[in-house]
Amino acid sequence: MSATKPFQIKALLSVGEVAARSGVAVSTLHFYEARGLIESVRTSGNQRRYGRDVLRRIAFIRAAQAVGIPLAEIGAALNTLPGGRTPTRDDWAQLSAGWRERLEARIRHLQQLKDALDDCIGCGCLSLATCRLHNAGDRLAALGPGPHRAVHVMTGPDGA
Amino acid sequence: MSATKPFQIKALLSVGEVAARSGVAVSTLHFYEARGLIESVRTSGNQRRYGRDVLRRIAFIRAAQAVGIPLAEIGAALNTLPGGRTPTRDDWAQLSAGWRERLEARIRHLQQLKDALDDCIGCGCLSLATCRLHNAGDRLAALGPGPHRAVHVMTGPDGA
């Protein structure tokens, strides 16, 4: 009996283990599962068991969130992964590739904003007619109601 | 009588006028007022009237939001403006100056993420132990509950 265990790598992880390893709360895992972002099998006692796969998925989800992609869209992307088999490197690479552009676009946007801010600090203006910063921000108003698109940023109590 | 009007610049703006000029909805102006971000005086008929000042404040608010600063904090900053007199260029400049750093920090963060993503697309990894992208995203988990900090980005139906 002791001979069967020593080198057995745990194939399935409990929700608590996944939480500990991924750094997300158990409740968040439940939530992600409800949203179809991750999957699990159940033990005879109805407890969740995750394949190691899930860690990569979660990593992907958090990374995508950091890029500013809403969960719904992340879920849609994940669902394009070839079901059945474990995703390969290529699968992941394909998934991420499209998002690089978005990241770049966001960076460009922020860069413009910063440039504008640099100008504006010089002139102290923020004048409605001419200020680039104002105009940059103003385009947001064109979007509809509700919180348009949220990005999680690292700005804790420690201050960015 | 006709001689008194021709060159009279409207000193006070109605809520509708402010909305039209600033590009924000009337309901948003109400909302901002409730949050203490802007102020108004009332006519005898209880209607709001805004000084032209408010346009600059709104421009500032939208710009700050674009930088990723939550309304509460924007309000706090605005309240440090010397009350009573109309804010000067310098007042505004001082206010914006601190936010430049935050913008820069955010840009740096995104840039790191992009670099990591570039690496990761190469290797297709997202491995928990080693992947820089994952680790970058993972730190988000350290923040408390709720929506940590939202940034409005320009990603309408057009895709941006």
Next chain:
DNA sequence: CTAGAACCTCAAGGTAACTTGAGGTCAAGC
């Protein structure tokens, strides 16, 4: 075999930033 930790489900709560709606008033043109 039993205490306590870890899990389960489902409903409800919380925050941010607004919008929508109901019910009513005000102001300006004809």
Next chain:
DNA sequence: GCTTGACCTCAAGTTACCTTGAGGTTCTAG
């Protein structure tokens, strides 16, 4: 004088992303 559009207030709804709580089950160590 009356209609119409702009305003007013206050409560409730919306979206995104989770967390908290209640009430109950399962697992594991001693």
